[in-house]
Amino acid sequence: MQKQTFLTKNQQIVLNLVEKSSQPLKAYSILFNVQKKGLKAPLQVYRALDKLVEIGKIHKIESRNAFIACQDSSCQISKATAFSICESCEKVTEINNSKLSKYLNNFKDSSGMKYSKYNLEFFGLCKKCKNK
Amino acid sequence: MQKQTFLTKNQQIVLNLVEKSSQPLKAYSILFNVQKKGLKAPLQVYRALDKLVEIGKIHKIESRNAFIACQDSSCQISKATAFSICESCEKVTEINNSKLSKYLNNFKDSSGMKYSKYNLEFFGLCKKCKNK
DNA sequence: AATTTTTTGTTATAATATAACAATGTGTAA
DNA sequence: TTACACATTGTTATATTATAACAAAAAATT
Structure with a gap:
């Protein structure tokens, strides 16, 4: 099969x-x-x-x-994900920012380890909740 | 108290x-x-x-x-964290990279949401496991 | 059709985490 | 310095999240 x-x-x-x-x-x-x-x-x-x-x-x-x-119709594999999460209403939004993903996909730290995947979660207050 | x-x-x-x-x-x-x-x-x-x-x-x-x-003695609060995780041996290392943290602390996406915290996890194979 | 592999269904259980409440300890302020 | 407020503790019970094991059915391959 x-x-x-x-x-x-x-x-x-x-x-x-x-x-x-x-x-x-x-x-x-x-x-x-x-x-x-x-x-x-x-x-x-x-x-x-x-x-x-x-x-x-x-x-x-x-x-x-x-x-x-997944919000990105072109996404074939979950290997580079970023989200914003509102700590008040728990609304979650996938972040689709090519500069960010390029930066993170190319990121190398001192350990010499090559990363094949990342997951990033941002936390804060969404617009609605901030204005309450 | x-x-x-x-x-x-x-x-x-x-x-x-x-x-x-x-x-x-x-x-x-x-x-x-x-x-x-x-x-x-x-x-x-x-x-x-x-x-x-x-x-x-x-x-x-x-x-x-x-x-x-926490590996960073100056860290007083877990508001900006990044880790590398080996998917083979599960070794985890905290990443302390000022360029990365500066980039992420200043990151703003289109939603207008201000982030007060983030957590980033990189995955891959560590040096040891890659050479096996 | 026989074979191989994937997917399914099922029961049981493991692993992770929190609710609720009484008791105790500690800092603050009258 | 004692009474108050509230943080921390101990304890039992239970909620939530996730996987092991195995038999059966379905689909692709030969």
Whole structure:
């Protein structure tokens, strides 16, 4: 069997839900919402999430243990991700800034280690929350 | 009571352990190792960890759910952190690069949101693992 | 069709983290 | 210096997040 090029049923169900949401979803909230579609166990959700993250359709917000759909249609793999996170309303936005990604992709520190991937999370108050 | 300026007994016990370790420690591994010192419950460890993170003595490696001592003695608060993580041996190193931190502290994206904090995790293979 | 591999379904359990509340300790101020 | 306020502790219970193990079904390959 060659490498999977399409989404399986479970992956599609989970992706549809995550894409409908404007904000990151927790795994068990996803589980609850897809139970009517037949996904009954955590593993079914986690397996779909794992694959979707691997192929870059969704990203995991590590500091929140939550999953958000990729905003960049050209993204094929989650190897350079940046997000802004509002510490008040928890709104999360993917940052798509070519200068930033170029800077980080080329970053080398003194250790001589070459990085193949990064994840950056910015925290602060979003415009709405700042003006409250 | 004024804001705590020193470490409490539990915080000191947890910090000592984390500082002795060259690599990030998991909360329950910390718990196991401090049980002889009298910390018997997860909450005692998590509370100490929370405070130590807050005051910048340790950092949480979000993608690993693990805690590492701060390498920068001048660090008073965990508001600008960067790490390199080897995906093979799991070695984690704090990155202390003033150009990087300056760049990220000054970064503004199109949303107009002002960031007060960031956490950056680089992934790859460390020198040792690359040469295997 | 036989083989191989991926995906699925399922049960159980591991690992990570917090809620709630009573008790104790410590700094501040009357 | 004692009463107040509040931070910290100890404890039990439970919530949340995630994976192990294995059998069965589905899809691609030969």
